Amino acid sequence: MDKVYEAALLLDFYGQLLTKRQFEILDFYLNNDYSLAEIAEQLNISRQGVYDNIKRGRAMLDRMEEKLGLVHKFLQQKDIALEILNDIKSIDVSNMSVEDAETLKRVEEKIGKIVES
Structure with missing residues (x-):
C-alpha cells in the first residue's frame, strides 16, 4: 500500500x-x-x-x-467487500425472477459504495 x-x-x-x-x-x-x-x-x-x-x-x-489495528481491519473488510462484489457481478441473472435480480442489483450497488469509500 x-x-x-x-x-x-x-x-x-x-x-x-x-x-x-x-x-x-x-x-x-x-x-x-x-x-x-x-x-x-x-x-x-x-x-x-x-x-x-x-x-x-x-x-x-x-x-x-x-x-x-483499525486501519488493517478496515482494509481487510474492504477487500472482502470487493470479492463479494466481484462474485455478485459474475452471477447469471437470466434465470432469476425480476424481484430477485432487482434485489441482487441493490446489494451490488450497496457493496459498491463500501468498496469506493
Whole structure:
C-alpha cells in the first residue's frame, strides 16, 4: 500500500487523538500536500518544528494502529467487500425472477459504495 495513502488513513482513523497542532500539521502535509516550508509559513513556525511534529505525530499514529489495528481491519473488510462484489457481478441473472435480480442489483450497488469509500 502507498505510504501516503496509509498515513492519510491513519490520520482519518486516529487523528482526533493527536494534539490539535499535530493533527493540523499532518492534515496539511498528508491531505493537502503542503511542503514543510508551506506549513511553516502558514503556521508561523520553523521547518524543523513542522518536521518534528510530523515525525512525532506519525509515530503516534503508527503506535495506535499497532495496538488497535483499525486501519488493517478496515482494509481487510474492504477487500472482502470487493470479492463479494466481484462474485455478485459474475452471477447469471437470466434465470432469476425480476424481484430477485432487482434485489441482487441493490446489494451490488450497496457493496459498491463500501468498496469506493
